[in-house]
Each structure stands twice: as structure tokens, then as C-alpha cells.
Amino acid sequence: MRRVSIKDVAREAGVSTTTVSYVLNEITTQTISSETSRRVREVAKRMGYVPNLNARSLTSRKTNLIGIVIPQTEPGREFMFDNPFYGALLSSLEFNARRNGYHLLLTGPASGQSYIGVARNRGVDGIVIVGSYPSSSLDELHQLSIPVVLIDTYVTDESFHTIGINDRQGGLLATEYLLSRGHRGIAFVSGGISEHGVMRQRFLGYQEALEAAGLQVREERLYTGEVSFQHGMQAARELCSQQDITAVFAAADILGVGVVKGLRQQGRRVPEDVSVMGFDDLDLAQICDPSLTTMRQDIAAKGRQAILTILDALDGKPDKQEWIFPVDLVVRDSVRSVGRPVTAQKHRRPDSGEELNE
Amino acid sequence: MRRVSIKDVAREAGVSTTTVSYVLNEITTQTISSETSRRVREVAKRMGYVPNLNARSLTSRKTNLIGIVIPQTEPGREFMFDNPFYGALLSSLEFNARRNGYHLLLTGPASGQSYIGVARNRGVDGIVIVGSYPSSSLDELHQLSIPVVLIDTYVTDESFHTIGINDRQGGLLATEYLLSRGHRGIAFVSGGISEHGVMRQRFLGYQEALEAAGLQVREERLYTGEVSFQHGMQAARELCSQQDITAVFAAADILGVGVVKGLRQQGRRVPEDVSVMGFDDLDLAQICDPSLTTMRQDIAAKGRQAILTILDALDGKPDKQEWIFPVDLVVRDSVRSVGRPVTAQKHRRPDSGEELNE
């Protein structure tokens, strides 16, 4: 039992397929009598005709499909994304795509073959790539002559649109906030620090803040790994051996909540013994206890802008778009001031605790 | 600059498109000389030929696409899924689809029009529907002659495959566990209790357990709404006015963590003052503090089985598949026994606290 095609409708209505196509697509350059028009519509409805978008895209060279590439937590792991961050982003991408008549073709980076394969094969109209990948795979994107939006990756390539936040400033503000609370031993827990990734930028912000306060980044206070709850816990367990660490900057909320959990398991109280700072402001940050002081970013805005940028490009706007959304400090309960006021620092007055960056 | 098609390759290699198709698809029913074969392959590679899957699906009547419908939290809200449950499920669906050569076409229920439209238009090979919908929309699914898998919905329709867990038993075990800990005032916080939904089944389990213990469901202890952190918090705030409630069964972890948060905000300690029981065992359950005692379900298995079931059906296996995965009690830190041992109950001995259901 085949689906009904335009031919079936044409035969039943006693007209040509062309006429059916004209009627159903409401082509105004062609006049069709209202009687024929009515009859075609009636027959199409009665027979349950639905156009085959794949066939249509053959002639129109347009699929109304947007490819989404989301990284796997770890290659070979079953889960594409453990981090609720991706769920939130995907939600926004889907919502905005659909309201503009597009659909999402979802894929992780294909194991073995190029992760762009899908996009090429399916002929998606545009592609959104989330996270950073080896630049070799970006090279392949050039071969596709479709709009490409990169979310959360740092590349200088002029042919890609980019969407992100000011990660470096986020790292800077977060660390400055901890410093302003009197912390001097600040650990940094993050995902892998790759060349084009956001983690590197957040690290640079951390470094900048430390150095501005006359402190140095210390190797033994850096805990990089994967962006997961487990790694956060693991890092917390390890850093407990260093007594001079009074605060942890976790460069993702999912890491932050892991750190809190890990500290607890080691018998440390948060924030009384150790302060923890997150990044992202996922729901998670409010869910955990104590609620997480964190750097907020607008994930929904990122998803929305990604789709709009693709649509702009498809509309023929040639300009490269580069969106950088702001980050904001959200003060909650996981950070507290250390007892003695800061006096030894040149650049900071003891009462500087309240000069929050907005 | 058009993509190179099979015709371009054929012309360049000096053969017909048929030959190119035979070579590239390694059709063994047709003999091709190794010299021609080599040449065609070389030319195809050199020209960067990639087959157009849309065109292919026109003749093969197969798109290698699986449609996924995931509910919106609330109609009109920007977010399709706030609940990390869906992220986890989607991950598993994507992973298992891709390893079998399929891709996922993602969509929320289209506002206004039927949410099946996409599936019909795109000609997906199968469709996975997550959550429960009005049965009217299920009727439309009959018109599609493709395999349909329903996850987490209770329908008796023979033409759909179903995948779920034993929600009623989950509700029963959870409530029995709370009862075994001496709780008698047990509130029920859940999503909307619709006819075909999982929440109704979990409620029935709750009711069964109460009645087996000689207790009655009391209307004022039921808090239904949406499945969200916010609703959990709201319910907790409201139930604080009832002093005889010593435990809360939240029928989803995301609700459970909301309840914990809400109770805390009202100055109640968990579990010292009020015990909380969740459902799902998301990462969240370990992330929150106290970690949540909950009913575990295997989300990855659901996703995997959904894809396998679609593939089975596409392979021509005619049988309706109906998978019910087990639920397991996971004891963590959010439930504690109430002080006095239970003596007044006929069916329970005072020491029955340890007869955990495995």
C-alpha cells in the first residue's frame, strides 16, 4: 500500500500533475479556475495526500533540514551528552528551527568517518556544530557550500559564523569574585584544555585574574579532564590533600556539583571549609545544595541565534556573523569570604569584597 | 557550483551512470571489469562525489531516518525538554540509531498541526514517540504504514510497539519502602495524571501500597502539575502546612530534587523532618544533597530497545513487541525511619523495615 502521490491525485481529479502542483503550492503566477482548484484540494484531502519533501528537495535543492552535531562525552561512550547543558541547547535549537519551518537532523560525530558525512549525504541546508573539534575536521566543512555555525569554539576562520560567550571574561570575573572574597588558594577544575575550546579561554581568565592579584597559576591546582559529574568528584577528592586550597573554580556547573559532592564525601563543608564556583547556571546550580554561585550564560539565546544566523545566511546575507553573549555573576550559597581581611595586596583594599562585577 | 552527481562522474569516467552506480554500490549481481571499476572509483574520489541520499530514498523508498517526537514541557514554552531524562534518552536513541546506519529527525509536537506531519512529509522509516499524547493524535499514526514505537505510554493498541517500565510496581515499591520505614503520612507529587501516562500508573502503585497497609489515599496529599523542578518546589511549599506528612513520594527525580529544595526553603530538614523518595535515578539523584533515594530505571536500555524494535520491524518481523523493563529501589540518603516502630498494623511486623524489595 503505497502512499498517495501527486499522480494519484491528478488521475483522480482528472487533471495533470502540474495542475495539482500549482493548486497545492498556491502558485500565483499561474491562473487556475476556482472550480478546478476546489476539486483538486478536495481530492487531495480525501485521499490523504501529503507531499514528499525528499522528492521536492530534489528539484528545489533545499531540504529544510539543519544538521546538528553534538559531541560525545568521550569517544566510544554510549552517551552523546551527559551534560544537561546540551539538552538545554538542543531544546532551543529545535524550538527555533521548527517555528521557522525547519527540522533538525541530529548526529554525533560519526565514529571512523568524517562527522560531516551526514550533512553532505542528506544535503542539509545548514549545519550547527557544538563544541570544538580538531581543526582537520573543520577543513572538511569548507567543501560544503552551506552556512556553518560554530557554537562554543574559537576559530579565526572567516567562512564560519560563530556564536559564543565571553569565556575568558567569565573566567576572569569568576576568579576575581573569589579573590574579592579573600581566597588565595584557588583550584581550577575543567574539561580538557584544547586549543580552540572554551575551557582554555576560561582558564586564561582565571590566570589573568590571579596574575592581576599578584598570584601565579600553580600546576598542582589544575584539574583537567572530561566535563562530567564524575570528574568533578574525582578532582575534589584529589584536591583535599592540599590544605591551602580554600576555593575551587569549576569551569562548568556539572563539574561544580561534582566538586561539591566530592568535597562532602571527604568531610569538607561547602562553603564553610571550601568555596565552589560554577559556570553556566544550569538548573542544576539551583538544584544542588548549597546552591551554586556561578557565571550565568543564556543558553536559549545561543540556540536561537544559531538558527537565525543560518536563516540569514540562507536568505543571502553574506556577512559573517559573530555573536558573543554576555556572562553574569550569579551569587548563591557556595562561596563565602575567608575570615581575615586581605591586607597584603597592593591592588586591593580590604573592603573590596562588595565591588561585584555586574 | 553544484555538487557533483553520478552523471558528472559517469561523463568523466567515460561510462554510463548505471555503471557508476553498480561500481559504487558494489552490486555483485553485475560483473564489472576491475579496470573500469578502479577507474570509476578513482574519478569519484577525485571529484569528491557523495551520493545524494534524498534522491536515493526516492527509488529505494527508504530514508534511513527515524523520527523522534519528544514532548514539550508545556505547550508554548520555549523548551522542549527541561527534564534531563529526555536528554539521556535522546543520547541513547542517537547512539543506537547511528551505529545501525540511521539518523534521527528530531521534532517536538508541531504547534497547531499534527505532530506526525514531519514523519509523513519526510518519509521517515520509523517513528519513536516519547511520552503520552491525546489518543486522537495516536489515531493519525495508523495512517502511516511505518513501525511506531511508543515509549512511556499506556495504550492497548495492537499496532504499536511499546517500551516502558513497570511504573505501577515502581510506585508500589517506592511507597512500600516508605511505609516499611514507618511513614504513614505520605504525600504524592507528580506530573499530570492523564489516562495513558506513566504518572497515573505510579499513582496506582502508590494507592495500592497505601491500601494494602490499611491506609487511604487522601486528596489533600496529592500534588499534580508539570514535571519540573519548579513544580516540585511549589508542592513542597504547600505541603509544609500539613504537619502529619512525614514523607513525600515524588514520581520523578526532577520533582524530587525540587521537593527537597522547597522543603529546605521552608526550614524543614531532609530526611530528619521529612523524607523524600524520587523516581528515575538520573544523575541528579546523586548530585543533590542529600542524595536521593529513588526507583532506578534503565534509560539507556529503553533507547536501545526502541531502535532495535524499529529495526526488527523494518526487517519484516511482524510481531508486536512490548518491552517492560524492571525498576529497582536505590537506597540513598533522603529517607529515614520515623522514630516509633510500627505496631498497629496487621500485616506488618515491627522489624519489617529491612525486607527491602530487590
Add this chain to the structure above:
DNA sequence: CATCCTTACTTAACCGTTTCAGTACCTCTG
């Protein structure tokens, strides 16, 4: 009354691919 313009269609080509049904040539067989 021949010409032109509308109106209301249809014909046919095309999108990129698959596949059935040839066809041409060569070699082997009886």
C-alpha cells in the same frame, strides 16, 4: 475577420539515483 490577449490548462524536461531489460561481443560446445 485576422490578430492579439487572457484564461486555463498540459507536455515534457529535469532533479539524482536505482534497476530491469536489453545488447554487443567473445568464447566455448557439440
Add this chain to the structure above:
DNA sequence: CAGAGGTACTGAAACGGTTAAGTAAGGATG
């Protein structure tokens, strides 16, 4: 040396739709 069989291809139709170009009929124009 006719016929059979194998090898190595090609032609053309088909999938479901779009669209440029053509056409036939009727009415208005000069």
C-alpha cells in the same frame, strides 16, 4: 558454424515532485 553461455556494459523507465514552455479555446480589438 549455429547456438549457448558468459562477460561487460548501456538505455530507459521509474521514484515524486517542480517548472519552463507550449497550446487550445474564447473574447476583445482594430
